[in-house]
Amino acid sequence: MSPRTQDQLQQLRETRKQHILEAALKVFAAHGYDGATINMIAKEAGIAKGLMYTYYESKEKLVEELIRFGLKKAASFMQEKPFHHLTTRKAFEESLRHMIDLFLQETDFWRLYTMLALQPNLASKFKKESMAFVEQYLGIYIAYFQKRKSKDPMAEAMLLGTIIDGLMFDLLIAPAEYPLDDVIKMVVKKFA
Amino acid sequence: MSPRTQDQLQQLRETRKQHILEAALKVFAAHGYDGATINMIAKEAGIAKGLMYTYYESKEKLVEELIRFGLKKAASFMQEKPFHHLTTRKAFEESLRHMIDLFLQETDFWRLYTMLALQPNLASKFKKESMAFVEQYLGIYIAYFQKRKSKDPMAEAMLLGTIIDGLMFDLLIAPAEYPLDDVIKMVVKKFA
Amino acid sequence: MSPRTQDQLQQLRETRKQHILEAALKVFAAHGYDGATINMIAKEAGIAKGLMYTYYESKEKLVEELIRFGLKKAASFMQEKPFHHLTTRKAFEESLRHMIDLFLQETDFWRLYTMLALQPNLASKFKKESMAFVEQYLGIYIAYFQKRKSKDPMAEAMLLGTIIDGLMFDLLIAPAEYPLDDVIKMVVKKFA
Amino acid sequence: MSPRTQDQLQQLRETRKQHILEAALKVFAAHGYDGATINMIAKEAGIAKGLMYTYYESKEKLVEELIRFGLKKAASFMQEKPFHHLTTRKAFEESLRHMIDLFLQETDFWRLYTMLALQPNLASKFKKESMAFVEQYLGIYIAYFQKRKSKDPMAEAMLLGTIIDGLMFDLLIAPAEYPLDDVIKMVVKKFA
DNA sequence: TATGAATGAGATTTCATTCAT
């Protein structure tokens, strides 16, 4: 038969790459960067080990791409409506809940991200992207606290950021036991 | 020279075990459980690889002991004065600062602990000890918030716990840039 | 357009085979038989990896053909004028220079040939053709030395052959530094 | 029992390294750098694959050491008596025969050396050592031809060098058929 | 015929653990 067109191949590659990325995320999140093996990922993706290397040149590059991709996605989430022009208490609460939802939809990514961030030699790979993301979301809340005439908007935003980090961590560790709704209400009460 | 007594030998053995534990902590914290090698640890401890195995029967048992030991130490810290009978705002702030100091003195341990906690297959090894510790310190703050007539002492303590987790995380990631003092003040303002 | 005739197709196929052979020669010469990959050769030839296999059934067969082809070409060179009826000193020198020119025009082939010849398991593939070629050119010089009344035409031809092998080797290793002309003059002085 | 002394270990290591080097030489000579595998070498040396890496950090480093070691040995051969103060025809012949003997005792090394020299990317690894060796032995014969009042000692030495290279090559390819003695006599007749 | 994705065997390398001394 005739060979696939350039377009079909491009399509195929893109789909496969995405598929591998998803499998890799699952495995890395479960076992950590060093604990995960290419074999596990290939099996999870349902492909031969060797094929991994037609798509990603090494385990290292794979994880880098994974993180870069996830952070880009997260950054674009932060551009969404619920984070625009926060002024009211209600909008604040909504933004918070929206953020947590997003996190809950991507726990695998955030688990991996957190693990890597804790290992200096691995974290350095995506420090820049990571800082950009943090600044973006801190900026949003600093602006909010300024509008609310907080005496120290910077510190208040920082604390909120720390709470979000803590929430992320707690929800990764023991999601079932965590009284998420009560805590959110408490946060809103104290911050909004 | 007379041969060492049984006791002296036992003593020596204990010291050595402790020494290995410290070396292991340093290496595990830097490279993660899977990324660390027995060789690295032996070198860090200044002993031969093979000798490791007369003290700890495997890499796995070594981390387990490490975590168990660290959590026990942390639990005993929580028994110290600054955490007794918190009533005043001042005592609350002191307890908080004391806690953070303890953390800052043992960042390697908490870094490792955090990494492991995020990896379900590894976390299961010390779930019990871990939960006991969390309950202990949550208990202290629940009691505090009850005394302060909080409407929801449980949620407030939980949020405080989350803040402490977030602080721990943020200080592990970027200690230099974190405005710790400002944030503590903000916490005290909002909670005490 | 009318479909190509059987003949045209055959023609095309031959041209393509030749093209692949040239690409393969370049790559094999640069990296050796085991160091070269089918991928490299396909890229050099500007065709898809898979297509290689419709022309040559395996990497092994490809080198074999390559060597066979090159030796045949070399053998036919030896049939050319400059090698007929060597009698005079001048004709001897000319034949030598002609030979070296031929070599210099095909250094890639001779580099590969030399590499393979040194590896017994690979050399065996083309031993016959190789010996035929050597005998052909030795014959020419044995005849020459006989005409010149050498006391040991065989040994003298053999030595000349060895010189040619040495020249080939030296010119492959460090062509720029080699004082080729001075050495040829010296050979002529000593042999012609 | 008590552990081995520093000395015993050093001894053991040295012996093993040498043993591996010999096995590696054999395998590399037979299959070429890329054709040889660590597995083959380990088997030839009678040790486990993994142990190779306690002695040589990579396949690449192993060949490098092999070549460096062999060239050093060859260079020190060139310091021996038969090459001192060549003046007489007899001494010249002796030096030649001595040289060829040395080559014949180390054909594996020279086979490997020749193969590597032909592959530019591999040859670069030991260019310096290689050039030093060539200069050393060329120097000896330039001096000889100067003493013999040759009109062009440099070219004559160069030609002799080329002959030696050619001899080496021919003896590697087909030692059994080569009329070595006749050719040596012919060389002596023409050069001494 | 032509493409390059896909396979799978095997290459290089690593490392927890054992062993001889």
Added chain:
DNA sequence: AATGAATGAAATCTCATTCAT
């Protein structure tokens, strides 16, 4: 008890060859 050499399973990665299109 102490050493580090040795093992062997398994990890990362490569590549000749096949296959679906």
